[in-house]
Every structure is written in C-alpha cells, then in structure tokens.
C-alpha cells in the first residue's frame with residue numbers, strides 16, 4: 001500500500017477524518033463559494049465539505065478540540081486551496097464543495113431550503129421529522145453517546161417539513177446540483193412510526209423526480225414493510241447498529257439496546273438483503289447497508305462486523321468516530337489512522353470477494369464516509385474480473401437512470 005498521503009487520496013481522506021484540518025486565516029470559505037459549515041442532523045457530519053484529489057468528497061473536522069493538534073492546515077494561496085502538513089509541506093490541492101444557489105433561497109412556504117435538506121457530498125440528505133425520541137426520554141435521555149442530533153435541532157435543520165417543501169427542494173437540488181439520490185433519515189420514534197412518516201415523502205419524490213431513494217431508520221418490527229418500500233421505489237435501506245461488540249453496544253447505544261437490541265438490527269439487514277426480492281417495477285436497484293462507526297470499538301470488532309454484513313449480501317457503511325462538541329463523548333480520543341487502515345482495507349476486500357455492487361450509483365459521492373470503492377488504494381489486492389463487471393454495471397445503471405430522470409423532468 002502507498003503510505004504517502006500525497007500519493008494516496010484514500011489514505012488522505014481517512015487521515016483527515018482522524019485528525020481534522022486547521023483553517024489558516026487565508027481561508028474564507030463562503031467568500032470562495034464553499035459550503036457553510038452546518039451542524040446538520042447527520043450524526044457525525046460537522047465539518048468542512050471538500051473535494052480531495054481523485055474526486056473524493058469529504059467532510060473534514062474543523063471545530064472539535066482535537067483539531068488543534070492536527071498537523072494539517074488549509075491555506076488559500078495563488079488562487080487555490082491547499083492542504084499542507086507540518087512534516088511534508090504541501091500535500092494536495094483541494095476544492096471546496098460548491099455551495100449551490102438554492103442554499104440561499106426559501107421554499108414557496110417561506111422556509112430556508114437548507115432547513116429542509118442539505119447536500120452531503122453530491123446527494124441530498126433529508127430528515128423530515130422531529131428529533132429522535134431517545135433525546136426526549138425521562139428521567140434520563142437514552143441517546144447514542146456519540147450523537148449530536150438533539151443538540152443541533154433548530155439550529156441548522158428545521159423540525160417538521162411538509163411533503164410539498166421536500167419535493168420543492170429535491171427539484172431544486174436535482175435541477176441545479178444534479179443530484180441523483182435522496183436519502184431520508186429518521187431517528188427512533190415510539191410505536192415504530194418512522195416508515196409511516198416517511199412513506200408519503202418517498203411516494204411523491206419518486207413519482208415526481210424518479211431519483212434513487214434511500215431510507216435510514218431503525219429496523220421496523222414488521223419486516224414485510226420492506227417489501228412495500230421496495231415496491232414504492234426505494235433503492236437502499238440502511239440500518240445503523242454502529243457497534244459489533246455487544247458490551248460496547250449496550251454502553252454506547254442504550255436506547256437502541258433497550259428498544260431493539262443488536263439482533264433485531266442484524267436480522268433486518270439479513271432479511272432485506274436476502275428476502276426482499278424484485279417487485280416488478282422494472283429498473284430499481286436495491287442495496288442494503290449495515291452501518292458501523294470505526295473507532296468506537298476495537299478494529300478487530302469492526303472487521304468482524306464487516307465480514308458478517310458482507311456474508312449476508314449487504315454492504316457495510318463505515319464511518320469514522322468523531323468526538324462531536326457537546327456530546328457525551330466529546331472528550332473521547334479520535335481513532336488513530338494506523339489502527340483504522342486494516343478496517344477499511346477489509347471493507348474493500350470483503351465487498352470485492354463477495355462480488356457486491358459497490359461504486360455503481362452514478363454521481364453519488366459521499367462526504368461522511370470512506371466508501372468501499374474509495375478504499376481500493378488501501379489494499380494491495382486486485383480483483384480484475386470483478387472490477388470489469390462493476391464498471392459494466394455502473395455504465396448500465398447510469399444509462400438507465402439518466403433516461404428515467406430525463407423522462408421525469410420533461
């Protein structure tokens with residue numbers, strides 16, 4: 001593996017998640033067309049949206065305390081942004097992820113569009129409903145200890161959003177930012193109501209725009225609901241169980257443990273990957289993700305999680321733990337890059353060994369995680385036949401989707 005971050009953008013993306021970047025006084029982000037740093041409800045995204053060499057989109061920590069120790073700084077010089085490292089000098093010329101015009105507009109109902117949805121990389125993230133109820137439990141809150149969702153609410157992300165408002169923002173993001181994918185996300189609501197809440201949004205957005213749609217919620221107790229979601233045109237379901245180690249899961253995710261338990265998450269992932277078949281809607285890709293956070297448990301446990309998720313035909317989403325300001329874990333250490341390299345190496349290799357469809361969604365760059373295909377540069381193993389097949393699949397998906405999106409727009 002190439003260990004020089006100047007030559008390995010995948011490693012640079014990982015190192016920046018772990019260490020963050022200090023902003024030199026020369027950096028005026030919004031004046032240079034970059035995206036405002038938003039405390040959105042995406043649990044771990046609190047940083048600066050950047051594009052690294054190799055077209056790797058990322059969200060780099062800038063406001064947390066540990067960043068003060070980072071060897072990386074962002075400078076603006078000679079008309080470009082540069083990441084420098086104290087021991088290496090210039091590391092990479094980077095771009096700010098562009099802030100679209102619609103970020104400064106309001107919906108016809110008068111709501112700032114970024115209160116309805118925000119870009120995370122190149123897709124639109126929407127949190128249509130109220131705050132996760134683990135934040136409201138009495139006498140003691142039960143929220144996941146790393147999570148900032150309940151702290152951010154009302155600051156950069158609105159509470160309830162109407163279906164019309166969401167459709168309007170999706171249309172703006174489709175027309176002006178070229179999004180192909182919308183991700184709907186909720187926390188926990190008593191009574192398993194999250195899918196009932198999301199379905200009206202999903203139906204209208206699909207009907208009117210034909211974009212790819214993903215849903216990230218807790219695992220519903222009626223697994224048959226996932227057949228209905230797929231029939232509605234959902235393309236991705238994602239279940240965040242965060243931690244494989246059972247003792248650590250109880251400690252860090254008390255609400256999830258009490259309400260669902262790790263096994264229910266795992267069964268939902270297995271069921272959706274293996275038993276939710278095609279629905280007769282024609283072209284509608286279907287991907288199932290199990291999401292974990294590397295750095296909250298030993299790397300060996302993260303690797304066990306990756307091996308299990310891929311063994312049932314699902315694709316792991318692996319975030320890097322970030323001790324967000326104001327959370328119960330704000331004083332925890334960030335993970336060391338060297339400890340996480342084997343985790344992300346395994347992520348790429350396990351997906352390729354199983355022939356899972358990674359990197360096939362057109363124009364979906366994710367800033368909050370290192371995607372499996374972005375970890376190729378962390379592995380010495382090559383899978384030439386599978387790589388060719390994936391390229392062919394990606395072309396087919398792009399061709400078909402572009403026609404469907406054009407049809408919806410006309």
Ligand code: SF4
Nearest residue numbers: 132143144147149187
């Ligand atoms: S389930 Fe946990 S991580 Fe998700 S929003 Fe609620 S507290 Fe945060």
